[in-house]
Amino acid sequence: MTWNRDMLAFLAFLALAIAAPAAVYPVFLMKVLCFALFACAFNLLVGYVGLLSFGHAMFFGGAAYISGHVVKVWGWPTELGILAGTACAALLGLVTGAIAIRRQGIYFAMVTLALAQMVFFFCLQANFTGGEDGIQAIPRRPLLGLLDIKNDLTFYYVVLAVFCAGFLVIYRTIHSPFGQVLKAIRENEPRAVSLGYRVDQYKLLAFVLSAALAGTAGATKAIVFQLASLTDVQWQMSGEVVLMTLVGGMGTVFGPIVGAGVIITMQNYLAGFGEWVLVIQGLIFVVVVLAFRRGVVGELMAWWRRRAGG
Secondary structure, eight states: OHHHHHHHHHHHHHHHHHHGGGTSOHHHHHHHHHHHHHHHHHHHHHHHTOOOOSOTHHHHHHHHHHHHHHHHTSOOOHHHHHHHHHHHHHHHHHHHHHHHTTSOHHHHHHHHHHHHHHHHHHHHHOTTTTGGGOEEOOOOOOBTTTBOTTSHHHHHHHHHHHHHHHHHHHHHHHTSHHHHHHHHHHHOHHHHHHTTOOHHHHHHHHHHHHHHHHHHHHHHHHHHHTEEOGGGTSHHHHHHHHHHHHHHOTTOSSHHHHHHHHHHHHHHHTGGGTTHHHHHHHHHHHHHHHHOTTHHHHHHHHHHHHHHHO
């Protein structure tokens, strides 16, 4: 029953996404999809494993730099550039996760934040990243040698396909036996240990998967905007993805998508307010925490269950 409902919701979203470029600028939609995948990847870790990372920007921004460099400087095809960014994010996730999962709670969060700051300063100093200028004018080479992704509309549907692939990987993971173990770890880790599960291995694998998908989002965004910059890897980006997840609904399948849509739309259409956008975001965050403690999607699901039960 739940699977049917989720699939119907996904198909409705897909139909809306396919038709959306007729009314909305494709570049804006691509940005929303990239951040939606980023938020979904983060939600896999915090919503289903209970590990709050304050350093996910290192995977998002790190993959953007790698993708931009191999495509622009080494002349790699676009698809290989995105895969290279994803692979490097997964490797970074393996190293970071092996260090961070030794701690829990706020200590885990602080370790990820500290490691993310190390990556930020590396990106600031490394020669290949371009320092404060970043990597600019990343070329959009034909995808698979066939699709001309210089056309925004064509590239939008490619980004939509990338998002759908990543989303379905996350959905399958959540609803697999592996996903059930992750939920058990989130609910009661000592009990999962007593049942014989190698908890650290499960958490590490989930961390690497989350990092890889965050990297996919960052690498794709670098190609979309033809730019990889320090903005992608700084700690504020980690804060934004936390905000997106909480606004949409942590631990829900579609919540991060809604949260990303809300936050990116605010940033885009309230840009005229300058720095006041951050204040407005903060107010919305406070309202959501106080009035919609489960997030927008979480509250809607709770309301639907009460209605169905009544």
